[in-house]
Amino acid sequence: MIRLLAPGALVAATVAAALITLLHFLSVRRPPVLLLPTARFLSPRDVRAVSRNRKPSDLLLLLLRVLALLAVGLAMSSPNLDSVSSSFANVIVADASWRSDSARLRELAGIDAESDVEVVFTDPSRGMRGELGSAWPAAWRAAAALLADESGIDSVGMHVFAPTAGVESYSGWRAWRLSWPGRVVVHTGAGKAMPDQMPDAMPSAIQVTGGPPDDAVRAGFDMYGHTTVGSSGMSAGARADGLGSATSYRVLVDRTDRRSTVNAVDASDIRSTDSSVDTSAAQAEGGASTVLINWPQNGVPAGWTPVSESAGALVVAGRAIIAPWHRSARAPDSMTPGRNRDGGNAVEGTSDAPGTPDAPIAINTPDARSGERVIAQWNDGTPAAIERSVNQSGGCIRDVGLLAPQIGDVMISQAARALFATLSAPCGAGLEPIPAAISADSGGLANSAPVRDLKDVITRKQNLSPSWLPAALLALALTLLGVEQLLRRQGDMPAGADR
Amino acid sequence: MTSTYGPLLDQIRGVRWPTRRAVGAGLPGIHRSLQRGSSGEFTEYRLYRQGDDPRQLDWRLLARSDRAFVRLTDDRALLPTWLLVDGSASMAFPDVDVSGRDGEAIYNATKWRLACSIAVALAAVANASADPVGALCTSVSGEVRLPARARRGTINELGRMLEGLVPGGSAPLAPLLATLKPRARVIVISDLLGDIDELLLRAGQLAAAGGIIECVHVVAQAELAPPDRALLAQDPEAVDVQRVFDGGSLADYRRNFDAFRLDVARRWRAIGARYNEVRTGEQVPRMIRQIVSLQG
Numbered sequence: 133m134i135r136l137l138a139p140g141a142l143v144a145a146t147v148a149a150a151l152i153t154l155l156h157f158l159s160v161r162r163p164p165v166l167l168l169p170t171a172r173f174l175s176p177r178d179v180r181a182v183s184r185n186r187k188p189s190d191l192l193l194l195l196l197r198v199l200a201l202l203a204v205g206l207a208m209s210s211p212n213l214d215s216v217s218s219s220f221a222n223v224i225v226a227d228a229s230w231r232s233d234s235a236r237l238r239e240l241a242g243i244d245a246e247s248d249v250e251v252v253f254t255d256p257s258r259g260m261r262g263e264l265g266s267a268w269p270a271a272w273r274a275a276a277a278l279l280a281d282e283s284g285i286d287s288v289g290m291h292v293f294a295p296t297a298g299v300e301s302y303s304g305w306r307a308w309r310l311s312w313p314g315r316v317v318v319h320t321g322a323g324k325a326m327p328d329q330m331p332d333a334m335p336s337a338i339q340v341t342g343g344p345p346d347d348a349v350r351a352g353f354d355m356y357g358h359t360t361v362g363s364s365g366m367s368a369g370a371r372a373d374g375l376g377s378a379t380s381y382r383v384l385v386d387r388t389d390r391r392s393t394v395n396a397v398d399a400s401d402i403r404s405t406d407s408s409v410d411t412s413a414a415q416a417e418g419g420a421s422t423v424l425i426n427w428p429q430n431g432v433p434a435g436w437t438p439v440s441e442s443a444g445a446l447v448v449a450g451r452a453i454i455a456p457w458h459r460s461a462r463a464p465d466s467m468t469p470g471r472n473r474d475g476g477n478a479v480e481g482t483s484d485a486p487g488t489p490d491a492p493i494a495i496n497t498p499d500a501r502s503g504e505r506v507i508a509q510w511n512d513g514t515p516a517a518i519e520r521s522v523n524q525s526g527g528c529i530r531d532v533g534l535l536a537p538q539i540g541d542v543m544i545s546q547a548a549r550a551l552f553a554t555l556s557a558p559c560g561a562g563l564e565p566i567p568a569a570i571s572a573d574s575g576g577l578a579n580s581a582p583v584r585d586l587k588d589v590i591t592r593k594q595n596l597s598p599s600w601l602p603a604a605l606l607a608l609a610l611t612l613l614g615v616e617q618l619l620r621r622q623g624d625m626p627a628g629a630d631r
Numbered sequence: 632m633t634s635t636y637g638p639l640l641d642q643i644r645g646v647r648w649p650t651r652r653a654v655g656a657g658l659p660g661i662h663r664s665l666q667r668g669s670s671g672e673f674t675e676y677r678l679y680r681q682g683d684d685p686r687q688l689d690w691r692l693l694a695r696s697d698r699a700f701v702r703l704t705d706d707r708a709l710l711p712t713w714l715l716v717d718g719s720a721s722m723a724f725p726d727v728d729v730s731g732r733d734g735e736a737i738y739n740a741t742k743w744r745l746a747c748s749i750a751v752a753l754a755a756v757a758n759a760s761a762d763p764v765g766a767l768c769t770s771v772s773g774e775v776r777l778p779a780r781a782r783r784g785t786i787n788e789l790g791r792m793l794e795g796l797v798p799g800g801s802a803p804l805a806p807l808l809a810t811l812k813p814r815a816r817v818i819v820i821s822d823l824l825g826d827i828d829e830l831l832l833r834a835g836q837l838a839a840a841g842g843i844i845e846c847v848h849v850v851a852q853a854e855l856a857p858p859d860r861a862l863l864a865q866d867p868e869a870v871d872v873q874r875v876f877d878g879g880s881l882a883d884y885r886r887n888f889d890a891f892r893l894d895v896a897r898r899w900r901a902i903g904a905r906y907n908e909v910r911t912g913e914q915v916p917r918m919i920r921q922i923v924s925l926q927g
Contacts, residue, residue, distance in 0.1 A: 163861040163875065169721030169824050170854045171864035173887035174874035183861055 137210035145205020149198040156188035193616055200612035207605035213598060220580065221248035221285045223274040225267040226293035227260050228253045240319060241291040248285070250274040260295055264570065265304025267292050271312070275586060287580040290316045294566050305570060314581025320566040335383040335423070335556050343387030343429045348543035349536045353385060355544055356552035381421045381527075383556045390431030421527045425555055432461035433531035445511035446534065451550040452511070455542040461533035463506075463515035507554055508532075521559060528559035636751050636790050639738055642916040648756045648923040650710055650843055651905075655814045660709030661760045667703050676700040710816050710843070711765065711779045712757040714750045715804055716793065717821030717849075718770035720867040722746060723798040725853045725911075738915045742849045745911050746820045747793040749847055752919045753818055755786045762816075766792065767807040771799025774807060779815075801868040805829035813840030820847045823895050825868070835902035844904035847922060848895065851911045854888065857881070 136142060160182050188194055224237050234251045243249055252270040254260050260267050275288050290312060309316065338357040340350045426433040443457040507530065508517035517532040532555065536543055649662060656666040667674070679688060679699035687701040722743040738748035754764040758781065765779030766789050777792055803826040804819065811817055817837060819830070823846075838844045857864075859878055866872035876884070892908065899906040909918045 163863045163877075165865050165873075166858075166862040166876065167724065167726060167867045168854070168857065168862075168864040168876070169724050169822060169851075169867060170884075170888055171866045171872050171874050171876075172824075172869075173891060174864055174876055174880055174884050175887075177875055177880070 135212045136206075137212060139209050141208035141210075142202075142205040145201045145208070148205075149201045152197050152201065153188065153194060156190065156194045157185050159183050159185050159189055193619060196612045196616040196619070200609040200616070203605045203609035203612065207602040207609065211601055211605075213601065220287055220289065221250070221278045222289040222291060223271055223278065224249060224251045224291045224293065225271045225274070226251065226253055227295055230293060237291075237293060240293070241317070243289075243291075248278065250278050260292075260299060263301045263304050264294055264299050264566075265302070265306075265308045267294070268304070268308030268312070275581075279583060279586060285583055287314065287582045288586060289580040290314065291319060292316060293319045294570070295320075299566060302567065302570060312581060313585035318566070318570060335381055335558075338383040338385065338556055340385040340387055342389065344538075346538075347387060347429070347536075348538050349385065349387060349427060349429075352536075352543040352548055352552045353383075353556065356549040357383065357556040381423060381558055383423045383425065385425045385427060385555075387427055387429045390428040421559060423528055423530065423556065423559055425530045425532060427532035427536070427555075430460075430535075433533060435464040436461035436531065436533050437464075438462075443510045443512070443534075446508060446516055446551065447511065448508040448517075449550045449554045451547070453542070453547045453551060455537070455540075455547075457510070458535040458537065459510060459516070459533070460535035463518055463531075463533055508534075508551065517555065519559065530555055635737070635794065636748070636786075639748060639752055639915055640755050640786070643752050643756060643919050646756050646920060646923060647760060648753070649760075649925070650816065651925055652843075654708050654710045654843075655841060656706070657708035657710070657814075659707055660762065662708055662710045662762075664706035664708035666706040666708070672704050672707075674703045674705050677703050709762055709781070710757075711763045711812075711814075712754070712816045712818065713779060713811050714754060714764070714766040714789075715807060715817060715819045715821070716746055716750050716766060716768045717804055717819075717825065718743070718746075718768050718775075718796050718798045719801050719822075719825055720771070720799045721801075721822050721824045722849070723867070724851050739911050739913060742822055742851050742911060743798045745909060745915070746847075746849050747790075748915045749849075749909065749918060749922070750793060750818075750820055751786060751790050752915060753922065754789050756919065756923055757816070758786055764789065767810075768793065768796055769800070769802035769804065769807070770796040772797070774802065801825060803829060805833045808833040808837065811837065811842070813837055813842045816843040816845065818845040818847060820849060822849045822851075827895060831898055831902060834899070834904060838903040844899075844902065845922065846899045846904050846906045848892070848906065848908045849911075850892070850908055853911075855885075855910070857884070 163183070222241065222243050224234075224241055224243075226234075226237055230237055231253050237251060238249055252274045254266050254270055271290060271292070275290075278285060278288060335357065338353050340347070340353055343350060432438045439459060439462045441459040443459045444454065446453040446455070446457055504518050504520045506515040506517070507519050508515070510516050516534050517530060520529045520531070522528055542548060647661070653663045653665045656664055676689065676692070677700065679701050683701050687703075689700050689702050692698070692700050722741075724742055725740075727740055737744065739745045750766065754766070758764050761781050763779035763781040764785050766775075766777040768775040768777075775792060775796060777789055780788075804821060805826050808817065808819070808830060817834070819834065821830075823830075834844050834846075857876060859881065862876040864874045864876040874880075896906045896908070905922075907918070907922050909922075
């Protein structure tokens, strides 16, 4: 089927052909000669006159001229030969964290291997975590690329893999959503544990490595690791057998001393590059996600800066733990108020004042660029513990920058329960999930976006297919005109006629 | 010939063609002469002067009054009439077949037929007054000259000569006009589409020398009202003159042609000649009476 990108040229050529046909009903020729002695009194002018005919004259010439005009018009209208069969394409927009596993996106979206798919990832520095609507520019670009590359596409399906939770803003989503002329499938939490679906989830196992045998941290996890932030009275080890939770995950607590040994330095180096080791450790094992807690017995977590300061209180899950805390590390600058925070994070109480130097960082608000969030902070607002998500596996790494007091009962006190419950909670716990109004929003449209509607928005690249077709049409037109000239010169026209 | 022009000649029988002014001396005829003679038509008395012919003395008056008077009388003279007939190609318009026609059509269907009829009729009128009649014609075969004669049979001879001519070519009339003597009546029968300027010059010279010039301008009705359809008008005397004739150019054509006719009429009258426009399709006897009338 021929599709014309510029049909106006063909329309113009058709009009011109009609005019030519009309002209063939007029004969411009020398009129009959009359011997008139007073001819000198006529004004000199062209010795041709126009007369009307009932039938078109010179049908062969008319046919050649009309065909030549139509061929030129068709060539100028940018014809495309499309295959008759229609096809369907998909656009998948996902967070940059899916970049390493785009094949699974197709599987999760339920797209067969034969369909054309354009997978795009949102800006890794900000992406959909900062503004869910940021998926749309990428989606439109991908759709335009699909339409430009595949001329036979009839409709385009749209799949958006939104972050599980913790999106800063949805204000741009609605406006963009209205512009897409078809159904949008929003995948939230695909392949990841969804915090809002497991508010009472507890780890199947808590494994503490390193540290002294009588480590207060180990004792704290033993006592409070299997409790939830909101629950009370849950005894330690109650779920240590891994039973009792529909969604299983485990907690690995690394209490390695990272201060004195060479091996520790090497490990720190490895960890400072973030985390290929930690990441692999936090990857799901057998389908269960893992929470890796870096809480060095001595030293600092990777990326943290060693300090030696005192603090009066630690704020965790809305509770303040009053104790003579010793702050041994300072969180990375990206998570520290007033240091290199150039626009990613929302500050407490507002969302429009990023980068305010002394603004404290809100707990449980993930950083839009790195996906990190503060899960515990000192009384001066600086982070005491942060959580970093690890790709789509659902695992995360939590860095703790406080020196656990080994003397006293602070770590096993009732006040410390919130700290250990928070540290052993599932990844992403406490984040705000994607609103159902967005995840279930089809825009009132049941089908994929038809290409004819997308054309109204997308300026398609003028790819001519096949590319030789206009040239062939022009060559045909020139040939026809050449034949027409030849016929005229050979005197096929009536004697005396001059068109 | 008689059968051809007989009806026409019958219709103009009795028509006389006196000159508008006195003519020079010549053989006795019917035209008033500038010379006083001894004809029987008394004009006035004059005192006898030495040298007068004594035979012109009025002896009875001398006896009664004892004074010598001579009787003066106007002389009458003949006036040679020359017909200059234009037989160029433009006179063969319109191109219609007149064979088999009768009545007026045979006299006025074409410009050439009309010119021939007028020439024969005027010659007959002149010849009826015993004036010598001669003719000069141009045709496709060249110039033809019929000497001026007053004898019987001259009209027939002129008719036969004109019947034998075929209009064509573009021979000028002015050289023929230059061969004529001044003391004559010259009738130019032409459509004036040829050498009009030269012809007017020669005619003016003749008129100044005492000649009587008459111009009969022959115009075809088809020239005044050409067909209203697309035509390529071609001058039969100038092949390179080809003009498109259609409804849009009709007004211009008429305006130009009318201006031409007015101009030539003015120029002929300016040299002292009479100018008459005759049109094909009109009655020839009426034209003849108009031409020979003293008015105009």
